[in-house]
Amino acid sequence: MFSDLPSGSQAEESAPSDVQPLPLLPFAVQLQNIFPVEIVARRFPVDRSIDLASVVLANASTQLNLGGLGIDLETSQAQVQLDVNVNFPQEPRLFEISFKLLGIFSYARDYEPEMVQYFLQQGSLSVLLPSARELLLSLCTRLQVPMVVLPLVQLGPPTTFDPQIGNTSNK
Numbered sequence: 001m002f003s004d005l006p007s008g009s010q011a012e013e014s015a016p017s018d019v020q021p022l023p024l025l026p027f028a029v030q031l032q033n034i035f036p037v038e039i040v041a042r043r044f045p046v047d048r049s050i051d052l053a054s055v056v057l058a059n060a061s062t063q064l065n066l067g068g069l070g071i072d073l074e075t076s077q078a079q080v081q082l083d084v085n086v087n088f089p090q091e092p093r094l095f096e097i098s099f100k101l102l103g104i105f106s107y108a109r110d111y112e113p114e115m116v117q118y119f120l121q122q123g124s125l126s127v128l129l130p131s132a133r134e135l136l137l138s139l140c141t142r143l144q145v146p147m148v149v150l151p152l153v154q155l156g157p158p159t160t161f162d163p164q165i166g167n168t169s170n171k
Contacts, residue, residue, distance in 0.1 A: 028116075029107045029108075031103060031104075033103075034103050034128060034131045036135065038099060038100045041096075041097045043095045044095060047092075060086055060087075061088065062148065063083075064129075064132075065083040065085075067081050068102070069120045071113050071117060076106055077104060077107070079102060079104050079105065082101045082103065082129075083100050084100075085098045099135060099136075099139070129150060133149065136149075137149065
């Protein structure tokens with residue numbers, strides 16, 4: 001029926017023998033969905049003599065805020081909201097973009113709520129940021145304004161949460 005797909009034996013034969021499968025470790029908190037809850041994008045009239053790209057690069061202000069943390073113990077779900085605002089603190093104001101993304105996470109029942117809250121405050125940004133970057137680039141394209149790119153977040157060494165003392169340590 002699906003002649004284009006290799007059979008199990010064909011797939012095994014075509015895989016290089018020196019490639020080792022990478023086992024994925026299960027994490028206690030997993031992303032379920034990300035969706036926008038509010039999008040505001042405005043373009044303002046400007047004089048044609050202004051170089052839009054230079055104004056955007058020099059004057060655009062981008063702010064990221066995490067908030068709206070919520071943990072539902074009954075369903076083992078948690079949520080966090082990422083607010084993104086791009087505006088111009090001084091004239092000329094070319095455009096403004098703001099949006100809110102809601103991330104829904106599920107977590108293992110044996111995972112402590114304090115640990116889930118710590119993840120939402122510290123680790124959820126690295127999960128939500130790729131979607132925010134994509135949405136911001138799409139909105140810039142649709143507004144026909146120069147691209148504003150959110151910075152990449154560099155991941156640090158893994159941290160562990162110690163519920164007895166309420167802090168983290170690097171391992």
